[in-house]
Amino acid sequence: MSTIIASTPQRRPAFWSTQLYGYLLILPALSFLLLFTHYPAVATIWESLFSASRNNHPVHFVGLDNYMALLDDDIFIQSLWNNVLYALITIPLAVTLALMMALAVNRRLAANSLVRAAFFIPSLLPMIAIANLWLFFYTPQLGLLNKLLALFSLPAVNWLGEPGTSLYCLMAVSVWREAGFFMIFYLAALQQIDPRLNEAAAIEGASRGYFFRRVQWPLLMPTTLFVLINASMNAFRIVDQVIAMTNGGPNNSSSLLLFYIYRTAFSFWDMPAAAAMTVVLLVILAAIALIKFTLLDKRAHYQ
Template sequence: MPRKLTPYIFVLPLMIFIAVFTYIPIITSIDLSFRQWDFMSPDKPFVGFDNYRILFRSHEFWNSLKVTAIFAFVSVPIRLALALLIAAALSRETFARRILRGALFLPSVTSTVSIAVVFSWVFSTDFGMMNGLLALVGVDKVHWMQSPDLALGVLIFINTWKQLGYDIVIYIAGLQAIPQELYDAAAVDGGRKRHIFRRVTFPLVMPTTYFLLVISVIEAFQVFTLVDVMTEGGPAGATDLLVNRLYQIGFTLFDIGQGSALAVLLFILLVALAVIKSRILGRRVHYEA
């Protein structure tokens, strides 16, 4: 009996940690989504689905959902396409390519707050580097972060730059797992580089693409720090992503019930997207036997 219990004893601290900091908060959030609470009152009256009804009738919620969808479904394809192309160019082992991989990976492990502060200066209207460069070619000042048409694009650019290195490293690992014999056979058959990439590389790297697609969409739907530091959801709600809307409801307006309802909806949305991606791409993902 002690020998059978030994593995469970070893994992017990981790199980307790996960339960306390993951499962209990999830259950608590679901419970609070059906209640009205403002952090201060000891009472948490049950209000049923009222918090969800208020959200569905809120223009700010639908705007945040639209902005987040645009952010995710524009930034993720760009990231993955660039990452695959760059990874294909850097997959072979040389000293220079290793240094370049490290340089590209560095932003993904850099503090998001630091990146947001630096880019706030870069895209500053009056003394930013971008407007300084544009002034050299005679272009007037651009209001990057004050324009509803440009602010979201700036955030997409920054988030893509930050996360690209991680995607590249994962793609390189996937590319290096492809047997060289397949490339040699395709070359002997007279295949050109673009044909080999389309017929050999891309299908065999599909499991890596599927993995990155799932985690990238989840990450894109949870972006908060860039918005909080750089725009706070403005201008005119143009960068009001869902997690920023959740923060505003829960920790600015102190409506914990409605904030919890939004968190539950975000969780359901991410699970639904994961299931849809699994159904669409699952048949195209090939694993080695």
């Protein structure tokens, strides 16, 4: 008994050295996480509580005044509404299209690899190239879409120059670009489903629609949750596409939240106001993630 008691303290240094070794292994990743994620978030919140430095006036603490000023900023309200509408339309379309493409290429068909590559290529292109490609489609009079309208004797449309169509034109570009990227995740998830489930369903005479609703779709819920979170993040961080195609116009009809934050910070040099809008954006993204994890994670069936 005394031997056991005497040997117990000797194991503690080994335990603590193992723990220390584990923390040292994650220290590089943890340092980058704190430096490039948590510190900028805290610094942004801190800066949003101060005034901007203008005309040699020193910076002073203003509390929540920058946040209250956002309620009277019509452009901010419009950009926020545009972004909400943008997310409500592009996220379901991109996810649904990605799932349909994944189901289509999950079969043994001729030239299946080429079809998969064709679906995925748009997500590999840089945004500048994509913007110039779609600008050719949307160009008034000479654009491909107006050429198609001319075939049916329909008048030309200034797609990016009309307040009623400019935002929807940006949505089409986003759906076209992101659907192929999300397709890869759905395709990988479909290929992880046990093929014996499909064989059993075929023996029982189940249709493809019934097999999808009762077997594939429940097993795809973890992937759907991951895709929805990423799609939501992408929908609220669009800025380069807006700059390249519409610059927020006409009359701020295509101005999105991150684009307005960028313009406020680097065109108007109002860093505290931009910081306040960034905090609002972070709160929106956190709320979306929390809601989706709360509602969808309960329905996820992990294999």
